[in-house]
Amino acid sequence: MKKLFLNFVLFCTSVSFSQTTLLPEYNDFISGILQHNPLAKRANNEKKYAELQLRSSRGNYDPIVSGNYDQKQFNGLNYFTTLSSEIKQPIFTNQYLKFGYDYGIGPFINPDLYTTPQGLPYLGLEVGVLQGLVIDKRRADVLKSKAYLNYYSAEQQIQLNNLLFESSQLYFEWLFSAKQISLNNYFMTAARKRLEGIEQLAIVGERAIVDTIEAAIFYQTRLLDLQTALMDNQKSSNDLSSYIWQNGNPSLLNNNYKAIDSLETYYNKAKVALAENLNLANAQNPILSKYNALQNVLNVDVRLKREMIKPILNVKYNFLSNSTSAINPVFTNNNYKWGLNMSFPLFLRNSTNDYKMANVISQNNSLELTNKTNELNFKINALQQNISILAQQLLNSERSVNYSKILLEAEKLKFDNGESSLFMLNTRENKLLETELKLAEYKLKFIKTTLNIIYLNGNLNYKL
Numbered sequence: 174m175k176k177l178f179l180n181f182v183l184f185c186t187s188v189s190f191s192q193t194t195l196l197p198e199y200n201d202f203i204s205g206i207l208q209h210n211p212l213a214k215r216a217n218n219e220k221k222y223a224e225l226q227l228r229s230s231r232g233n234y235d236p237i238v239s240g241n242y243d244q245k246q247f248n249g250l251n252y253f254t255t256l257s258s259e260i261k262q263p264i265f266t267n268q269y270l271k272f273g274y275d276y277g278i279g280p281f282i283n284p285d286l287y288t289t290p291q292g293l294p295y296l297g298l299e300v301g302v303l304q305g306l307v308i309d310k311r312r313a314d315v316l317k318s319k320a321y322l323n324y325y326s327a328e329q330q331i332q333l334n335n336l337l338f339e340s341s342q343l344y345f346e347w348l349f350s351a352k353q354i355s356l357n358n359y360f361m362t363a364a365r366k367r368l369e370g371i372e373q374l375a376i377v378g379e380r381a382i383v384d385t386i387e388a389a390i391f392y393q394t395r396l397l398d399l400q401t402a403l404m405d406n407q408k409s410s411n412d413l414s415s416y417i418w419q420n421g422n423p424s425l426l427n428n429n430y431k432a433i434d435s436l437e438t439y440y441n442k443a444k445v446a447l448a449e450n451l452n453l454a455n456a457q458n459p460i461l462s463k464y465n466a467l468q469n470v471l472n473v474d475v476r477l478k479r480e481m482i483k484p485i486l487n488v489k490y491n492f493l494s495n496s497t498s499a500i501n502p503v504f505t506n507n508n509y510k511w512g513l514n515m516s517f518p519l520f521l522r523n524s525t526n527d528y529k530m531a532n533v534i535s536q537n538n539s540l541e542l543t544n545k546t547n548e549l550n551f552k553i554n555a556l557q558q559n560i561s562i563l564a565q566q567l568l569n570s571e572r573s574v575n576y577s578k579i580l581l582e583a584e585k586l587k588f589d590n591g592e593s594s595l596f597m598l599n600t601r602e603n604k605l606l607e608t609e610l611k612l613a614e615y616k617l618k619f620i621k622t623t624l625n626i627i628y629l630n631g632n633l634n635y636k637l
Contacts, residue, residue, distance in 0.1 A: 198433040199344060200636045202417075206340050207333070209418040216332035223325035227318040233311040237261040245279075253279030255286050266312045267305025271297040271491070294502035295510070297491030304483040313477040317470050324466035330459035330631065337635045338628040340416040342621060345439065347413050349617040350406040352436045353610065357402045360606050361395035368392045371595070384595050391599045440616040442637035443623040450626045450634070451557065458549055458631035464542040471535040478528040484517035549629055556626050563619055570612040577605040 197205060207213050240258035244251070259273035275293045277286035301309070308316075368388040374380035417424045490511040494502030518524070581601040587593035627635055 196347075196432050199341075199439060202344055203337060203341070203635050205418075206337060206416060209421075210336065210340075210416060211418065212336050213333060216329045216336070219325045219329040219332065220322075223318070223322040226325075227315075227322055230311075230314040230318040233314060234263045237263075245281075251279055253277065253282035253286075255279075255282065256292075261299075263311060266307065267301030267309045267487070269299040271295075271299060273297070273491075294494045295491040296502075297489065297510075299487060299489045301485070301487050303486040304480060305485075308473075308476050308480050310477065313473050316473045320466050320469035320473065324463055324470065327459040327463035327466055330633065331463065333633060334459060334628060334631055336416075337633060338624060340413075341624050341635055343409065343413045343416065345436070345617055345620050345624075347406070347409040348432050348436050348439065349613060350402065350409045351432055352613045353402040354399065354406055356606060356609050356613070357395065357399040360602060361392070361399045363602070364388070364392040364395040387595050387599075391595075436613055436616055436620075439620055439637055443620045446634075446637050447560070447619075447623045447626065450623070450630055450632075451560075458629060460545060460631065461542065461549070462631075464538060464545060468535065468538050468542065471531065471538055475528070475531045475535050478524070478531040482521060482524045482528060484515060486513065486515045488513045553626070553629055556622060556629070560622060563615065563622060567612070567615050567619060570608065570615050573608040574605070574612050577601070577608045581605050 196202070238258075238260050240256070242256050244254045246252070254277070256276040257273065259271055262270045264270055273295050275286070275288055275295070277283075277288045278290060300306075368385070368391075371380050371384050371388045375382055375385050414423060488511070491509060492505075493508040493510060495505065495508050581598075581604075584593055584598050584601040588595070588598045624635070
């Protein structure tokens, strides 16, 4: 009955390996993430938002058309009719070029509003000669939007960098779990064949019955290890499935997916990628680009707040037409209208403190940038130091695997000649499996370290 149960479990395990579907190789996996994952599409919208914001701020320089019409009728008499229309074009900061037309007639019209029946065209200029001469809110919005374009581009890269880093780690964790399955399946198969051989020898009396029990226990241990590896692979598959999308829907993975390339293949590719990325400066990291872009925004805000401390003094000058034709106006220096307006708060508490607060915010961002730069430098240096130690661990682990293989082959030969015990053979196999798993673990760690360096460089060059 127990043997029947074991055969059933073995059959289920073999079925799980027979129904396989290829998982995309890593570079195709990365391309699929960038094209189909909703988080990648969301990240791309960050730059679109910045471009729309820049267009909106430039819209503040669009011409402004305004008009006003008034008429009064009382007891059958037209008291007055007035019309004023104007096109106002912002030029640079607080300066406007104006072209307008005034019309006013009627027996009771305000004399200031009276014009000839042809109306009164005018061409004018309005200038803020103190506050707003250097920079105003309209100009500041454009400058901020240009800086925000870099800010949101950096934010887009940050989101894509996080997405590719997390999905890449899960991909190679899944590949490591597949390697665990492969190793455990190989040693489980070897244990099963040994159990069958010892059972045949025990039948003819060449092996003790106790050897079959020990071989059966060892086979069950291998089977349990394989089932644990299958469960780990299922968990890795579930974690990875949330990153793979096709046609707007997630593509669910399961534990019978098979990778095109092995962990060893990507380990060799990672060594090449590591050499390329170790020499790069982390100035490309989008986190630093984001802080720099924000610093430019804050610098514009400081300039604007400093400008707001100045008094308001606006000068207006209009050239008036004395022509009888409203279609072909004639402007001269003898006909004009001008004026000015001025305002100035006595204590300046609002504008000066706004300026000081803007300065504090700008300084804080600069300090955060310095701290973040140092933090990234420390992380890069730590990873570079870890790489040399990890390289030594890999060499030592490869030696251990080779030594374990030699000892296992020698133990097999001794066992076949009756000079060794099943216990010693199983011990040698355990050691080889242990060293193989440890080597695969170090290779995964090396790949992850390479990915971490790519992540800190922030160049999105994740393809291996």
